[in-house]
Amino acid sequence: MIARLDEEERALALRDLPEWTPVQEPEGIRRLFIFKDFVGAFGFMTKVALLAERADHHPEWSNVYNRVDITLTTHDAGGLSRRDIDLATQIDAIYS
């Protein structure tokens, strides 16, 4: 069972993820990624998909041409968990 982060843990974790915005319903974090074109966007999504599958933790995401909108939340925890923070950190590393 993975635990939902409490307010303090959450604030601390998000300090290192300045590009991610906290969202509600579901409680989680969200970031928009922009690329040159669809090939850039879908190439990025493929890398994220492999990481997500390895972590057995999957994003809620959408794509329109060169834009990828990702929300991370942990349904089993009823909110934001360490898994989301870890996946967001890996996604940022791919993007940078």
Add this chain to the structure above:
Amino acid sequence: MIARLDEEERALALRDLPEWTPVQEPEGIRRLFIFKDFVGAFGFMTKVALLAERADHHPEWSNVYNRVDITLTTHDAGGLSRRDIDLATQIDAIYS
């Protein structure tokens, strides 16, 4: 310049795409695809991405674990065009 289908063309084309639902804003068509798991869903998305790139016509789509929600519309035409019908037909072929 690609033309928006008129009402008659649209009705005729959609007869062969019974699983797709007409939507407005943007005018287009939409279908939800369900798979066993994320690997199934993302494998399908990868095939669709390759077809879309080849056709230079891209879906608006979202994915949550085993579900893929696809909307097709042609911005340049201001609505549904032959390109959407062709891509939907190819997507159905992949899914079946």
